[in-house]
Amino acid sequence: MVRPFLALIGRDLRLAFRGGIGSLVSVVFFIIAVTLFPLGVGPSLDLLERIAPGVLWVCALLAAMLSLDRMFHDDHEDGTLEQIALGVLPLQFVALAKAIAHWLTTGLPLVLAAPVLAVLLNLSTKGFVILIVSLLLGTPILSLIGSIGAALTIGLRRGGVLISLLVLPLYVPVLIFGVGAVEGAIYGFGERAHLLILAGGLIVALVLAPFAAAAALRLSQE
Amino acid sequence: MAASPHQFDHPARLEARALGCVRGGRAVFQALDFVLDAGGALLLHGPNGTGKSSLLRILAGLLRPAGGRVLWNGAAIRDAVDDYCSQLHYVGHLDALKPLMTPRETLGFFAATRGEVALADEALERLGVAGLADTPGRYLSAGQKRRVALARLIASPAKLWLLDEPTVMLDLDATARLEALMGEHRAAGGLVIVATHTALALPGAARLDLAQFRPTAARRAIDGAGAALSFEDETW
Numbered sequence: 001m002v003r004p005f006l007a008l009i010g011r012d013l014r015l016a017f018r019g020g021i022g023s024l025v026s027v028v029f030f031i032i033a034v035t036l037f038p039l040g041v042g043p044s045l046d047l048l049e050r051i052a053p054g055v056l057w058v059c060a061l062l063a064a065m066l067s068l069d070r071m072f073h074d075d076h077e078d079g080t081l082e083q084i085a086l087g088v089l090p091l092q093f094v095a096l097a098k099a100i101a102h103w104l105t106t107g108l109p110l111v112l113a114a115p116v117l118a119v120l121l122n123l124s125t126k127g128f129v130i131l132i133v134s135l136l137l138g139t140p141i142l143s144l145i146g147s148i149g150a151a152l153t154i155g156l157r158r159g160g161v162l163i164s165l166l167v168l169p170l171y172v173p174v175l176i177f178g179v180g181a182v183e184g185a186i187y188g189f190g191e192r193a194h195l196l197i198l199a200g201g202l203i204v205a206l207v208l209a210p211f212a213a214a215a216a217l218r219l220s221q222e
Numbered sequence: 223m224a225a226s227p228h229q230f231d232h233p234a235r236l237e238a239r240a241l242g243c244v245r246g247g248r249a250v251f252q253a254l255d256f257v258l259d260a261g262g263a264l265l266l267h268g269p270n271g272t273g274k275s276s277l278l279r280i281l282a283g284l285l286r287p288a289g290g291r292v293l294w295n296g297a298a299i300r301d302a303v304d305d306y307c308s309q310l311h312y313v314g315h316l317d318a319l320k321p322l323m324t325p326r327e328t329l330g331f332f333a334a335t336r337g338e339v340a341l342a343d344e345a346l347e348r349l350g351v352a353g354l355a356d357t358p359g360r361y362l363s364a365g366q367k368r369r370v371a372l373a374r375l376i377a378s379p380a381k382l383w384l385l386d387e388p389t390v391m392l393d394l395d396a397t398a399r400l401e402a403l404m405g406e407h408r409a410a411g412g413l414v415i416v417a418t419h420t421a422l423a424l425p426g427a428a429r430l431d432l433a434q435f436r437p438t439a440a441r442r443a444i445d446g447a448g449a450a451l452s453f454e455d456e457t458w
Contacts, residue, residue, distance in 0.1 A: 007334035011323075018322040079316025082284055083374075086307045087335030221284050 004089040005097050012101030023067075027109040030063035034117040045122045052121035053131065053182035060110050060135060061171050064142040067106050068167065069160035071098055071150035076220065085221060095213035096206075099140075099147040107139030123182075130185035130195070137198040138178045144202075144209035145170045151216035173201065230411035233260040234309070234381050235295055236281070242289035243276045250276055251435035252289070256428070258415065260381075261408045263424045266417040268432035274417035275315070277432065278384045281415065282312040294382075308336060310382040315390075317371040321360035325351065325370040328359070329377040338378040345376035350399055365391045372400060375407075383407060385416045397422070 016023040037055050041047055075081040084094055114135055115128060123131065149167040153159030181194035235257065242252040250273035258264050266274045279285035281292055283303050292299045299306040319328055326342045333340030346352045349369040354362060362370065368391045375383055383404070389397050401423045404414050416422060 001337075004335045004337055007331055011327075011331050014327075015320060015322055074320075077316075078320065079314055079318040080320070082312070082314065082316075083318045083332055084335050085284065086282065086310070086312060087332070088304060088308055088337045089335060090304075222286065 001088065001093070004087055005093055008084070008089065008094065008097040009101045009104070012098065013104060016101075016105040023105055024109070026063045026067045026106045027113050029066055030059050030110050031113055031117065033059040033062065035120065038120060048122045049124060052118060052123040053127060053179045053186070055121060056114055056118060056123070056131065057134075057138075057175055057178045057182075060114065060139065061142065061168075061175055063110055064106055064139060065146065065164055065167060065171075067102065068146040068150045068163050069153070071102055071147060072154050072217070072220075073150070073159065076154050081217070082221060085217070091214035091217050092210040095147050095151065095217060096210040098150075099143045099209065099213075102146065103140050103143040107135075107143055110139055111135045124186045126188075127182045127186040130191045131182050133195060134178045134181040134191075134198060137195060137202055138174045141174050141198070141202050141205045142171060144205040145174075147213040148209055148216065151213040151220065154216070154220040174198070177201070230260070230379075230381050232295075233411065234413060235259050235293075236382060236413055236415075237293040237296075238281070238290065239293065240290035241277070241280065241287050241292065243273050243280060243285075244288040245273075245276060249288070249437040251432055252437050254290070254432075254435045256430055258413050258428070260411045260413060263404065263408055263414040263416070263427035265422070265424055265427045265429045266415065266432060267419070267429065272432035272436060274432055275386050278312065278314070278386050278415065278417055281382075282310060282384050283307055284312070309380050310384060311375050311378075311380045312384045312386075313371055313374065313388060314386045317367040319359040319362070319367050319370055322358060324356045324358055325362075325373065326355040328370065329373060332374055333378040336378050340377040342373075342377055345373040346370070348376050348399065348403060349373045350395060365393060365396065368392055369396055372396075372403075375403065381412050383412065383414045383416075385414070385418075387418055388416060389418060389420045389422060 034055060037051070038048060041051070072081060075084065085091060111132060114131060118128060118131055146163070146167055149163040152166065153162045156162060177194045177197050181191040181198065184191035184194055237257045238254055241254040243250040254277070256264060266277060268274060276285060280287045283299055283306060294306050294309070319325070323331070325346055329340040329342040329345060342355065343352065346355050349372055351366055351369045351373065354366060359367065372388060388400060392400065404424060408414060414424070416424065
């Protein structure tokens with residue numbers, strides 16, 4: 001059970017690695033989108049500092065969504081998914097492995113790029129650590145919820161647009177508590193509660209999202 | 223060619239009882255029965271749209287039948303899907319080969335998803351593509367991809383082979399290799415079910431004409447409209 005699980009994650013990472021720049025689309029989008037804000041709203045450091053947590057989180061949200069449609073689509077198209085479904089790994093764990101691989105190739109690079117972009121936006125130094133912690137807790141939730149949307153839109157042409165409609169409303173709580181944690185740290189009204197809620201959300205998503213995604217995958221095999 | 227080193231110990235039996243299939247609201251076949259014992263082969267034929275691919279997907283457990291049951295050694299496959307899946311290989315229309323992965327990696331990966339270690343070299347050797355073991359999938363021709371897909375059969379042993387149009391894209395050499403492999407597999411106690419339109423040497427294989435199991439209403443419609451009327455594509 002563990003070996004097939006790791007084999008699936010390992011294969012996805014290998015494919016992403018070999019995919020070259022195509023696999024970095026999310027993080028490149030993140031960098032470009034955040035960079036547009038200082039150009040758009042002007043170089044006022046006060047204003048940038050005020051909007052920094054929100055801009056970083058919103059852009060991370062959109063960037064994480066960008067690569068969702070590829071999570072199951074390619075495997076479905078070339079018949080790999082039905083072979084995986086015939087393997088020993090239950091579909092819940094297939095979905096979980098896919099979400100983990102998505103986070104490692106999308107979420108983690110976003111977390112790593114965020115501190116650099118935070119400097120660009122003049123984020124208060126008090127918020128740096130909490131920004132990283134909140135992204136570390138929040139981006140896996142984005143991948144897990146995203147796996148449900150990706151599985152539901154699997155056989156559809158132009159499924160990417162539909163995924164955003166399905167998934168973005170569900171991303172709102174992550175956005176609220178993610179930004180809340182960073183602002184809490186900056187303005188001194190505490191970040192603990194927000195981070196705990198994000199952690200709780202992560203646990204719930206870890207347990208429930210694979211089951212929902214597996215149900216959708218089962219439908220797609222029909 | 224040497225006999226397959228793998229011998230299956232327990233005799234196996236696959237049974238279909240009163241199977242029915244509905245696709246897109248249209249009944250494809252109904253009341254389909256067959257029994258296949260260890261060492262046996264079943265050749266599915268019939269015009270396009272009579273449900274050959276659907277039947278194979280049902281037998282693989284990928285598609286739920288509209289009625290009836292599939293029994294493996296007397297037990298319904300629905301009740302022990304995981305155990306059943308590990309005993310079968312399904313090779314469908316899609317080759318499941320990534321442009322960025324080599325045949326060796328592909329076979330290794332699929333064996334890993336079955337909890338096994340791939341006999342990749344042997345498998346590729348038997349299909350005559352040993353020299354391509356480390357060539358990324360995007361450089362392979364359609365026939366070579368097909369050979370790699372069929373190499374899955376050898377890379378990790380399984381009792382039941384479900385092959386959907388396996389000879390499409392294959393040249394004569396590969397077809398002969400596949401026939402030899404199927405012969406060895408059956409001699410070792412394996413079961414083979416093949417849907418095909420081309421001539422395939424399967425000595426002693428039972429034949430199942432799916433056109434016979436067409437629901438009467440649909441059959442009337444077809445007969446009335448003449449033989450030229452083609453059904454929908456069967457690949458779904």
